[in-house]
Amino acid sequence: MNLVLLGPPGTGKGTQAQRLEKCYDVVKLSTGDMLRAAVACGSELGKTAQKIMEAGALVPDAIMVDMIAQRIETPDRSNGFVLDGFPRTTPQADALGKMLAAKDMKLDRVIEIKVDDAALIERITGRFSCAGCGAGYHEKFRRPKVDGVCDSCGATEFTRRQDDNPETVRARLKAYHRQTAPLLPYYREKGILETVDGAGSIEEVWGRIEALLGRV
Numbered sequence: 001m002n003l004v005l006l007g008p009p010g011t012g013k014g015t016q017a018q019r020l021e022k023c024y025d026v027v028k029l030s031t032g033d034m035l036r037a038a039v040a041c042g043s044e045l046g047k048t049a050q051k052i053m054e055a056g057a058l059v060p061d062a063i064m065v066d067m068i069a070q071r072i073e074t075p076d077r078s079n080g081f082v083l084d085g086f087p088r089t090t091p092q093a094d095a096l097g098k099m100l101a102a103k104d105m106k107l108d109r110v111i112e113i114k115v116d117d118a119a120l121i122e123r124i125t126g127r128f129s130c131a132g133c134g135a136g137y138h139e140k141f142r143r144p145k146v147d148g149v150c151d152s153c154g155a156t157e158f159t160r161r162q163d164d165n166p167e168t169v170r171a172r173l174k175a176y177h178r179q180t181a182p183l184l185p186y187y188r189e190k191g192i193l194e195t196v197d198g199a200g201s202i203e204e205v206w207g208r209i210e211a212l213l214g215r216v
């Protein structure tokens with residue numbers, strides 16, 4: 001099962017992709033995570049990407065297409081994948097389509113998670129993650145069971161993303177509406193777009209995604 005999650009920043013793509021990875025045994029391919037790893041290790045790519053990400057803009061298509069092409073090549077794709085954060089532009093979507101066709105693969109579903117922009121700001125500015133294992137949390141919606149201790153690995157250090165400040169979030173939302181939202185009609189025309197309401201709790205949104213995938 002090959003899936004794409006689409007939606008503006010903070011809509012819950014990463015959160016739901018983690019569930020999909022666990023419950024459906026698909027590989028989560030998050031371009032945001034890959035770029036943050038490149039920034040953390042100080043590679044040339046990381047240096048280029050860091051400035052762009054801090055401005056809330058999109059990294060050039062050629063870089064992103066190359067990054068995904070390398071991951072889809074790897075053998076861990078056997079049970080399928082869920083793409084979180086890719087494609088984000090029409091040229092990226094075209095490149096993905098060609099890449100998959102060349103391997104006799106296809107996308108089964110593109111799932112749009114729909115949330116109003118106002119609610120997204122609260123979700124993004126309250127987000128933090130474990131510095132040890134990367135597990136994601138939220139000050140209000142998803143606190144660790146014991147305050148200050150990661151549920152998954154027991155670490156006590158947490159981090160926040162550089163691009164999770166209100167000014168950058170506004171730029172990221174603008175980029176989404178201008179450059180990524182055109183992918184909704186693009187995939188609707190191909191007959192594979194599904195929209196789930198992203199309002200409500202993480203569990204409620206997960207229930208809607210599960211109900212949808214039951215129909216695959």
Ligand code: AP5
Nearest residue numbers: 009010011012013014015031032059085123127138201202
């Ligand atoms: P990326 O890392 O992909 O960020 P994003 O798309 O802006 O999405 P987020 O990770 O912010 O949000 P999310 O939808 O995953 O929400 P989450 O589950 O964390 O990209 C970062 C940057 O990298 C881009 O700006 C760009 O520069 C670059 N980039 C990446 N891919 C690129 C590409 N293909 N092309 C060009 N550039 C690219 O949830 C948010 C918070 O809300 C969490 O704390 C969570 O716990 C909480 N939450 C989730 N669901 C709910 C719920 N239902 N109710 C309450 N809280 C919830």
